[in-house]
Amino acid sequence: MRIAVIPGDGIGKEVMDSALAVLGELDLGLEFEFYEAGDEALKKYGKALPDETLEACKKSDAVLFGAAGETAADVIVRLRQELETYANVRPARAIRGVKCLYPGLDIVIVRENTECLYKGWEFQSDGSAFTIRLITERASERIARFAFELARREGRKKVTALHKANVMKKTCRIFRDACRRVAKEYGEIAFNEYYIDAACMYLVMDPFRFDVIVTTNMFGDIVSDLAAGLVGGLGIAPSANIGEKVSIFEPVHGAAFDIAGKGIANPTAMILTSAMMLRHLGFIDEAKKVEMAVEETIANGKTTPDLGGKLKTIEFTREVIRTLKELK
Ligand code: ATP
Numbered sequence: 001m002r003i004a005v006i007p008g009d010g011i012g013k014e015v016m017d018s019a020l021a022v023l024g025e026l027d028l029g030l031e032f033e034f035y036e037a038g039d040e041a042l043k044k045y046g047k048a049l050p051d052e053t054l055e056a057c058k059k060s061d062a063v064l065f066g067a068a069g070e071t072a073a074d075v076i077v078r079l080r081q082e083l084e085t086y087a088n089v090r091p092a093r094a095i096r097g098v099k100c101l102y103p104g105l106d107i108v109i110v111r112e113n114t115e116c117l118y119k120g121w122e123f124q125s126d127g128s129a130f131t132i133r134l135i136t137e138r139a140s141e142r143i144a145r146f147a148f149e150l151a152r153r154e155g156r157k158k159v160t161a162l163h164k165a166n167v168m169k170k171t172c173r174i175f176r177d178a179c180r181r182v183a184k185e186y187g188e189i190a191f192n193e194y195y196i197d198a199a200c201m202y203l204v205m206d207p208f209r210f211d212v213i214v215t216t217n218m219f220g221d222i223v224s225d226l227a228a229g230l231v232g233g234l235g236i237a238p239s240a241n242i243g244e245k246v247s248i249f250e251p252v253h254g255a256a257f258d259i260a261g262k263g264i265a266n267p268t269a270m271i272l273t274s275a276m277m278l279r280h281l282g283f284i285d286e287a288k289k290v291e292m293a294v295e296e297t298i299a300n301g302k303t304t305p306d307l308g309g310k311l312k313t314i315e316f317t318r319e320v321i322r323t324l325k326e327l328k
Contacts, residue, residue, distance in 0.1 A: 001281060002031045004060035006053065008038040008075070010255025011265035012066025018267030018317040019064070019274040022293070025324050026286050028278075033060070037075045038068040038255075048074040054082060057246060062277050065250035066270065072254060073120060080113050085241035085248050086139065087146045088113040088220060089276075092227035092237065095268075097299035098307055100232040102207055108156070109213045109227055110147040111220025112175075113241055115139050118217045135171040135216060140178035146242070147214035148186040158190040159183065162199045162215040162223065175216055200226060228252055235266030235306040238273035240280065249277040263312045266304040268294055271320065293324035 007016040020032065035053040042048040048071035057063045057079060068075040080088070088111040094103050121132040147159050161179040165172035176193060183191035194202065196219045202209060203223065207230055215223065228237035234253035241248040251269035259265055271294055278287035302319045303309030311319070 001029070001061040002033060002059070003277075004053075004057045004063045005032050005034050006037050006057075006063065006065045007034070008066040008255070009040060009069040009071075010067055010257045010260035011253075012038070012068070012255055014260070014263065014265045014313050015251065015267040015270035016064070016066040018313060018320075019270040021317055022271050022290060022320055022324065023274055023278075025321055026278075026283075026290075028283055028286060032064075037071075037079075039071050042071050042074075049078055054079070057083060057248075060246055062281060063246060063248040064274060064277060065248055067251070067253065067255040069255035069257060076248075076250060077118055077120070079248060080241050083241075083243050083246050083248060084114060085243035085246075086112065086114050086142055087242040088217075088224075088239060089150070089242060090220075090224040090227070090237065090239040090252055092224070092231050094231040095236055095295055095298050097295075097301065098232040098236065098303075100230065102230045105207055105231050107207065107210045107213060107227060108150065108154070109215070109220060109224045110143060110150060111224060112139055112143040112214075112216050113220075114217075116217030118221075133168070133171050135174050137174055137178055140175045141182055144179045144182035144214055145185075147212050148182060148189055151189050151212045152186065156189070156211045158192070158211040159186075160199070160210055160213050161191070161193045162196045162213060162219055163193065164196050164219075166195065172216075179214060196223070199223065203227060203230065224252055233306055234269065235304065236268040236272070238269050238276050240273070240276045242280070247277075247280055249273045249280075263314065264305050265313050266306045267313050267317055268298070268304075271317075289324060289327050293320050293327055296323045296327075 007013040090109040093106045115134045163172040163176045165176045237252035275287040275290040297319045
């Protein structure tokens with residue numbers, strides 16, 4: 001299988017090195033091909049997402065993506081749309097040993113990935129600017145069905161739709177009504193809804209009332225960072241962009257320029273992201289082993305500074321690899 005690897009900008013490169021070092025320990029016959037995209041690619045080639053990179057991604061079996069900085073909209077948002085990876089799956093799961101607000105929390109955010117304000121249809125004239133928020137029945141039903149199927153597959157009990165249909169009476173109602181329709185097909189899974197603002201309060205005060213969250217693109221982006229904060233931060237939050245053909249695997253975090261080059265980025269999010277890729281490609285046992293190795297390492301108190309530890313990115317990665325070898 002061919003994996004298109006895009007390390008990208010900032011800490012993207014550092015955490016990608018770690019994930020590839022971990023994957024390199026598994027004998028899976030994966031071929032990694034490296035491509036450029038991001039702020040540096042823009043400077044070098046005049047294009048943040050060079051044609052060669054886009055074509056290679058389309059022909060690959062999966063894309064492993066690090067981070068893009070200022071050019072994120074032209075790179076990762078465009079890639080998601082070009083490859084029609086319509087479902088952005090962002091688990092927020094507390095890892096044993098991580099000091100966080102809600103130990104034991106385990107929720108999954110399913111974010112619609114192709115529409116909403118992320119369409120990029122923005123216009124400007126004489127001191128004003130406006131944007132078009134596209135929400136369709138087709139994409140809303142598709143993402144709702146994806147969320148319910150995920151719940152069924154993972155034995156989860158409830159799907160919660162987040163919207164603001166009392167204010168955005170056309171767009172959010174299309175999304176809300178699609179969720180309500182699809183919910184009727186899944187009698188064994190509970191369904192409820194919250195307005196996005198109230199949901200943020202509940203997420204902070206009582207997140208255990210959530211199991212699977214399904215929402216539109218912009219709201220999904222915001223609540224997934226919020227949810228990551230409940231379980232220990234962006235350093236441990238993985239994500240997958242799932243489509244019918246090629247899927248893209250990227251951590252929730254971005255380029256984090258404030259810590260780039262210091263060797264202290266937490267590679268956990270990227271390593272767990274690569275485990276999501278393994279699972280998607282059918283390497284279930286290997287994915288579980290990678291997840292266990294990360295959890296064991298952290299549970300043994302070996303962590304990077306964002307989690308209160310002292311290890312550098314490379315030292316933490318070595319510990320994960322050592323634990324992985326013991327698990328084999
Ligand atoms: P984007 O919108 O591109 O996703 P963002 O605005 O969410 O980016 P990030 O760069 O992802 O911002 O991260 C915000 C902050 O979280 C960083 O500045 C950094 O301090 C911290 N952070 C993010 N990822 C990590 C990581 N892997 N390890 C340690 N700290 C991180």
